[in-house]
Amino acid sequence: MTASNTTAKLNGGAPFPTFNVPKVGGGTLxxxxxxxxxxxxxVYRGKHCGRxxxxxxxxxxxxSQWTEAGFDIAVISADPLEKVEADIAEFGWSFPIGYDLQEEDMRKMGLFISDPLSPQETDRRFAEPGVFCIxxxxxxxxxxxxxxxxARPDLAELLDGMIFTIDNDRPARGTV
Structure with missing residues (x-):
């Protein structure tokens, strides 16, 4: 059994944490x-994760539906550049992807963090899934x-909900 490390969770309505990650193709996110x-x-777990x-x-x-709705997009993981580039080549992803997410920044977002189960899985700690609308x-x-x-949100359902939220100027929920 692994000891628990408590990480403060990010609340809706709170300022999103400040951090940067390198972006595939150059620059930063x-x-x-x-x-x-x-x-x-x-935020995704990394190359080792089939899900x-x-x-x-x-x-x-x-x-394209997200960008048409006016969203800037970023997808990030703790993987090094080589692993992310291999996945992009294999799967043809076209969205902006960042890499080398640091544990300190995972904690700022309140993400769950895991150790690899074996060296074959990955060579570093990684973030468990997170989806944020900012x-x-x-x-x-x-x-x-x-x-x-x-366990992750259905992104088509989330987009529908976010369009409603934006159109109706709804506040963040779960703030009590």
Whole structure:
């Protein structure tokens, strides 16, 4: 049995944490500042996770709908560049992807963190799944985190809900 490490969870309505990750193809992806635009951030476990690849393959099918709805998109993991580039080559993902997510930044987002089960799985700690919708002012609207790969929000349903939220100027929920 593994000892528990408590990480404070990010609340809806709270400022999204500030951090940067390198972006595949060059540059950086930056988080936590007001951008004047809505953002969708998907954190995935890494190359070793078959469910992640299936989830991101499904996201690829809705990616253009998210951008048409006015969202900036970022997908990130703790994987090194080589692993992310291998997945992009294999699966043809076209959305912006960041890599080398640091444990400190995982904790800032309140993500669950796992050690690899074996060296064959991966060579570093990794974040369990997280999906965040971030308001134009840099605060968290949706915080959906999981301690394992099988529980993640349906992205088509989330997009539908976010369009309603934006159209009706709904506040973040779960703030009490």
């Amino acid at each position: 930056s988080f936590g500042a007001a951008t004047g635009r809505w953002s969708l951030l998907i 992640c690849k299936k989830y991101l393959g499904g996201f690829e099918q809705t990616y 308001r134009p002012d840099g605060t968290a609207q949706i915080v959906a985190i999981s301690n394992g790969p099988a």
